[in-house]
Amino acid sequence: MDLKGKTLFITGASRGIGLAIARRAAADGANIVIAAKTSEPNPKLPGTIYSAAEEVRAAGGQALPLQVDIREEEAVLAAVQQAVMTFGGIDILVNNASAISLTDTEHTPMKRYDLMNQINARGTYLCTQACLPELKKSAAAGRNPHVLNMSPPLSMKAHWFAPHTAYTMAKYGMSMCTLGHAGEFRPFGIAVNSLWPRTAIATAALQMIPGVDLGACRKPEILADAAYLILTSDTRDAKNSGNFHIDDTLLAAHGQTDLDRYAVTPGNRKFIPDFFVD
Template sequence: MTTTSLAGRTLFISGASRGIGLAIALRAAQDGANICLMAKTGTPDPRLEGTVHTAAAAIEAAGGQALGIVGDIRDEEAVDAAVAQCAERFGGIDICVNNASAIALMGTLDLPMKRYDLMQDINTRGTYVVSRACLPHLLKGTNPHILTLSPPLSHDPKWFGNHVGYTIAKYGMSMCALGFAEEFREQGVASNALWPRTMIATAAVQNLLGGDASMARSRRPEIMADAAHAIFTAPSRELTGRFLIDDEILTERTGLTDFSRYLGEGAREEDLITDLFVEPAA
């Protein structure tokens, strides 16, 4: 099934109250999609912009139907209930987006086990739990896709040495993406991983990865949203089991080669910071 629109399709997205997850939701909403978002932020946090409720309002303003659910993807019962609520509200689920993630770029001796466990529980286990809950609906869905926001797998030691705990958690997400693709290939459920070539201007970059200086050398979240849209509109039996980079899949699927539209104010292509787990362009 090839289509250019997500009208009438239903997405379940974890952690979409802000940033890349919200950008993906808003792009789908422009087509008239139904979006269920599950995130922990139900009340305003002075450190972070946006809540489940403000995200749902933005989705509906953009043209979609929204169901915002406050919940923690570490809680299996809460995930199962949220997925059931989504499917009941919209008659099924066609797309599962594993966006929720925790980050702590710390060495082994500095990383408390509490932070290590948090990353494992949200990143790897959360991806597994959310996908597992959505799969019975995806198997009956229209052009079903699982999309996990995680990096390409690599054995290069440089991606492990400085933050092995975080790398394990993110690579665990990627292994889920690869495993689901193979397990459900014959049933027609696609599963892919998507990762940005450059840093993306989100709260994580602002608060944890360099502040204003890094934000000025990042692309806007809309590049990941457009890349996700290109994936969701591809035939699920043809695009699966891949580790995709945002600008590469946009070129492959849409022919786009000029990405200047995704630059922030005052940013220049030559100054962009290559993201973790991605090799700099030759």
């Protein structure tokens, strides 16, 4: 199974992990809806919806760049409608857009709390709700529809909350969507899963966090390759939904144990661990 002719609606796909997933799908000849906020170049955060579209087309896919703030319901609904008008439907939703602030309660302004929860938890729920009618149609047509949330396994341990309660709540909100929607959508034939990295991933957003050594990270392509395995799995098999996958574990389960090509620094084996992986 591949993604040729499938339509993927990917939030936050103008750069980083979302763009890497888009490029991997484009290599099969997929249609990519790039739903992200950045339409004008930003010196601090390289990449726009238009530059991402160019990369998708260069990789072999079709692209629809749409400026979308997933906090706004009308904008999301309009983007879904435009995607359907352009490509005829939506087969896969990747909820990748996210906001992060690794701050404790005293140093988390409510504006930042609201931003994280509106983008991470609410945005994931909204985009899933908006795409659901098209995903149902995809299932009825036998097109193997998926929802993939870029969120961590649920681990209710204090050490994952204490340093940054607001951020953890927001990311776990995405994961609770996975847990609930996998069960809710199973009768429709729609698979819902989460994917999370074991190590820190070198992205522009991570680069903005003081003190992070990007050389001790892995490239976004490891998540793109892991996501591809999920999105090409058979939704008719119950075991392919409701999972909280870790990138390297999933790749290993498919026989891919040599991960050296994903290291930012060639030969490095000492990576910064990501959060939420016990």
